[in-house]
Amino acid sequence: MPKKRSGGGLSPFQQATKFLGVSVLAGAVMAGIALPAAGALGLAAKGSVQSFDDIPDELKSPQLSQRTTILDSEGGQIATVYSRDRTVVDLKDISPYMQKAIVAIEDSRFYEHGAVDLKGVLRALNQNAQSGGVSQGASTLTQQLVKNYFVEEAGDDPTKVAQATQQTLGRKVRELKYAIQLEEKLGKKKILENYLNITFFGEQAYGIEAAAQRYFSKPAKDLNLQESALLAGIVQSPSRYDPVNDEAEATKRRNTVLQRMAETKDISQAEANKAMKAPLGLKVSKPNNGCITAVEGAAFFCKYVEKVFLSDPVFGKTKEERAKIWNQGGLTIRTTLDPQAQQSVQASLKDHVNQTDTVTAAATLVEPGTGKIVGMGQATPYGYGKNETEYNYSVNYDMGGSNFGFPTGSTFKPFVAAAALEEGRPATQEYASPYEMDYPSPVQTCNSKPWVNTGNDTVENEAESEVGPYRLKDAMAKSVNTYFVQMISDIGLCPVVDMTDNLHVTQGNGDKLPENPSIALGAVGLSPLTMASAYASFAARGTYCTPIAIESITQKVGESQKSLAVPKSTCTRAMSEKTADTVNTLLSGVIDSGTGQAAGLTDRANAGKTGTTDSRKNAWFVGYTPNLAGAVWVGSATQKVEMENITIGGVWHDKVYGGQVPGPIWKDAMTGALDGRDSPSFNLVNIPDPPKEKDKGNDDGGNGDNGNANGNNDNGGLTTTGATTGGGTVPTPSFSVPEGFLQGQSNGGNGTGGRD
DSSP: OOOOOTTSSOOHHHHHHHHHHHHHHHHHHHHTOOOOSSSTTOTGGGTOOOOGGGSOSOOOOOOOOOOEEEEOTTSOEEEEEOSSBOOOOOGGGSOHHHHHHHHHHHOTTTTTSOSSOHHHHHHHHHHHHHHTSOOOOOOOHHHHHHHHHHHHHHTTOHHHHHHHHOOOHHHHHHHHHHHHHHHHHTOHHHHHHHHHHHOBOSTTBBSHHHHHHHHHSSOGGGOOHHHHHHHHHHTTOTTTTOTTTOHHHHHHHHHHHHHHHHHTTSSOHHHHHHHHHSOOOOOOOOOOOSGGGOGGGTHHHHHHHHHHHHHOGGGOSSHHHHHHHHHHOOEEEEESOOHHHHHHHHHHHHHHSOTTSSSEEEEEEEOTTTOBEEEEEESSOBSSSTTOBSOOTTSOGGGTOOSSOEEOGGGGHHHHHHHHHHTTOOTTOEEOOOSEEEOOSOBOOSSSSOBOOTTOOEEEOSSTTOOSOEEHHHHHHHTOHHHHHHHHHHHOHHHHHHHHHHTTOOOTTSOOOOSOGGGGGTOSEEOHHHHHHHHHHHHTTTEEEOOBOEEEEEEEETTEEEEEOOOOOOEEEOSOHHHHHHHHHHHHHHHHHSTTGGGOOSSSOOEEEEEEEGGGOEEEEEEEETTEEEEEEEEOTTSOOOOEEEEETTEEEEEOOTTTTHHHHHHHHHHHHHTTSOOOOOOOOOOOOOSSOOOOOOOOOOEEOOSOSSSSOEETTEESSOBOTTSSBOOOOSSOOOTTSSOSEETTEEOTTOOO
C-alpha cells in the first residue's frame, strides 16, 4: 500500500497515478474518443460517470435571465424587474481592455488551445502535486462557460444548482465533452462574448454590462484599463474580492490582473505600473429593481401586470411555465397605462388624502370600449414600512388586493336600474318609497326557492324628508333606498344577478354575488377596477370589455426579438343601447342636481353615482364620460374607521359623503387625465318629469349595510346595525359576512386577521 508523505500530501506513487489519470482523461477528451467503462481511472466503479459517448450530443444554451422593462402606453419606462440583473451585449460593445483582462487572468492561452488546455492541465497537476493540494485549476474559459450554462439552467432551484456545481469526475467529463462542441460550433469570439454575458460579478450583477453599471455607472464599452482589471479579478471570488466591502483586497486582486496582462504582453509593464497606482474609482449604482421603483405611483399597476403574466394561460399552460418565462426576463412589456392619466390620478390622491391619514383611497381609470386600464393608484404608497402597504386596493384578492373588496353603497343602484329597464320597466317607473319599510318578502331568486325576510329586516332612507312616491329619475338623483328595494322586489333578484354577470361584477374574493335584496344597497365588497369596468359599459352604450393592462410583449432571444401573445380584451353586449343611454341620462342627473354635484366636470358630458356605507366605513364615487370611466374608494382597509369627525387630507369632515371626499378625487383625476382630449357627448333620452315634483331634499343617502341580518353582531369590524349617513338605521342583510371580511394593511398597520 502506498505511503503518504509526512506533510500529509500525496506520495510519489499517488502523484504519478493522478498525473497519469488526468493526462489520459484530457488526451482522450481532446481526441474525442470514448472513455472506457472501467479501467485505470476506476470511473465506473464510482457510479458517477457515463460513457463519454452516452452523454447527450447537444448542449442547449440557456436563455439567459435578463431585466424585464415595463413601459407605459407611450413607451416611457415605468420600472425594471429582474430575477438576475443582466443586460446581454455584443462583444463589440465590451471594452477591449475588459476582453484582454478576463482572458489574461482566467485563461491566458485561450486563443491557442482547443476546448481543453493540455499544457494548463499539466502545469496545474505539477503545481498541485508540489503543494499537496489544489492551488491551481485548469479549466478553460470554454469549460467555465459550460458550467455557467448548467448553473443558469438550474435557476433558483438549490438542488439543481448543487448538481451543476458538484465536484465530481462525472460532471467534469460532461463539461469537457460539451466544451468541445462549443469550440467547434461557436468559435473563440462568440465563446468570449457569451462568457462575459453570463458570468456573475457580485453585487447582484450578472454579465459585464450590469457589472459596469453597478460598480462604475457606465456601459461596458467605456471601461478603462484599471476598471476592466478590477472586474476581471472579481470573477474568481465575487465575495472575497468585492470592492464595495473590501477595497484593499479588491485592489490587490486588480493589481494581480494588471501584472498578468503585462506578462501576456496585452499591455506594457509601464501601463500596468501606472494603472496599479490609480484609485479604484468606484461610482456604485444601487440595484434598481422591482415595482417598488415605479414612477408616478405606478407600483401597484406594475405588480398587477406581473400578476396578469403569472396567472394568464396565454403565457404558459402551467404556473411553473409562466414563472420560468418571467424569471428569465428579457421582456419588454408595453402596457396600457397612460402617463398623463396616471400622473393625474396620483396627484389627485396626494392632494386629497395624506399618507398618514387613518383612512386611505384607491382610484382606477378605464377606457370604455377597449377595457384598457389607463390609471391606477392609491394614497398609501407601495412598500413594507410604516404607512405603506403591498396590497393593491384597486383589484381583487387573486391579483394582490384585499380579501373581499369593499362594500360599494349606492354605487350599486345603477345595476338594479339597468336590470329593471332590460326587463321592460319604463324610465318613469314609480314606487311608493316610504321613509321606512320592511324588506318586501318573498322575493323571487334564480331558483325555485324565493328569498324570505325571516329576520323582519327593515330599510330606511337617508333622511326622514325622503318620502315617496318617487320616479326613477329622482330616486337615482337622491339615492332613495326604499325605491330600489321595491324595484328589486318587483323584478326579482335573477335579472339583477344576470346583469351583474354580464358586467363581470363579482365579489373581491371572486365569488358571485349573493341573491339577497340587500345587494341593491351595495352590501357586498367589490373592487374599484370591477366598478370602473362595469360603469365603462354604460359609457360604451352597453358594451362590456374585460380590463386589460398589457398591449404587447417582446422577448429577447439570443440576438433576436420575438413577440409573445398577450391577453386581449373581450367585448360583449351587457345591455341594450337604449338601456345604457337611459342609465347615462339618469346618472347625468346625479351630477347635475343630485348627490354628486361636487364631483361634476364643467367642461364635458359626464355622469356618476355616489355611495356611502354603514357607519361611513366606505365612501365611493364612480363616474364616467363617454371616453373614460373611473372609480374612487375611500376608507380603511381594516374597516375599523368610521368617517365621522375626521380629518382627511388636512380637511375636517363632520360626516364623509361619497360626493364630498371620493367625488373631488374623481373630479381632479378625470380633469387632468382628459385635458386636451376629445369631449364627446352621450346619447341622452327624454325622461318626463312627474306632473308635480315634490321637494324631498338632496342628500347622499343610499347607504349599504355591511352587516349580518341575524342580530347585532360585529364581524371583522363590520357593524350589522349601524346608522346610515343620515343618522337612521339601514337594513341588516340576511346573509352572513365572514370573519375578517376585509383584510390587509392600511397606513402601515396590520388589519385584523391580515394576510401574511
